[in-house]
Amino acid sequence: MNKTPSPNVAARGPVDHEVRDQIVAAATEHFRLYGYEKTTVSDLAKAIGFSKAYIYKFFESKQAIGEMICSNCLQQIQTEVRAAIDEVDSPPEKLRRMLKALLEACLRLFFQDRKLYEIAASAASGRWPATLVYEGFIEQTLREILLLGRHSGDFERKTPLDETTRAIHLIMRPYFNPLLLQYGLDTTDEAPALLSSLILRSLSP
């Protein structure tokens, strides 16, 4: 019974999330070409062929659209990192994969597409909610790998888990935060292997 859509909803034409997705897709394309900072909601409306008022029905501001785009990007990074980790069984290897995949995904998303970098940078400096979710994912994934390794005997168990997690998070930060990564592009070749090895030495039982 309660699954039947009300006549009102059925009469609304395309459902909300479809329109939202359409706006986000068009905005992503537009920002990619013309940049995020310089584009206004009016520019966007003109380019997409919707009225400004119609866009405001779905997003309260340009930042709200930027947040959705950013959230999609960060979600993609999370999916790739998760896949890279799941490909291997040993906890030390999972940790190596995590840093490598994280860095590769960030480099591709933030720097090959220089215009999208602007959104990521705004997100990171403004502490948008998507950024907090992303940081939470990194913290949580690290914690899981550490727990697995402590259980398997690959990693030491004396240091409090919170301390180890946080310290490794800090070491990885320059490679997953776009604001820091922009100033470390000359270190990205050597960093993943060097840092993973040092971290793994610090975890040895």
Add this chain to the structure above:
Amino acid sequence: MNKTPSPNVAARGPVDHEVRDQIVAAATEHFRLYGYEKTTVSDLAKAIGFSKAYIYKFFESKQAIGEMICSNCLQQIQTEVRAAIDEVDSPPEKLRRMLKALLEACLRLFFQDRKLYEIAASAASGRWPATLVYEGFIEQTLREILLLGRHSGDFERKTPLDETTRAIHLIMRPYFNPLLLQYGLDTTDEAPALLSSLILRSLSP
């Protein structure tokens, strides 16, 4: 015989390095108040009371003055870090002191004096010679501490010294490079202790 100054030199009034120091001191004060990027050599000349031509006799450009100021700042950091390390004997403690003193000196120099931060940022992004000297100092100091610790038996000796030095350098980088440090100001309370402890665990024999 060859120590007697020639009459020509004696007639020149204040020796060159005194005038250079005078210009640098006045420029430091001026940049501190009005910023580095916006100030021209003409502004500087007016403020100091020298002619522009006279300043150009001693420095070929504004950047040359900026480099001297920057070099003085970085020299001060190096002196402080060296003193902090020399206060203790144990290599692990020297390593802790190094990261802590480096961060404290950078925070004070680059961020309490926000206008001087601009010079440091230009130096770091332009890879000015003073920056290379500073990075060389960090690499060299790390290497010395690691060698001491390998000799005393505090640190393991299996990992190639170059690899360990470089990896620790990368971990410390966000805390001594002003461009990175500006985006990590919320981590500076916890970072030195957490990172030093992790690094020391990685060095245990």
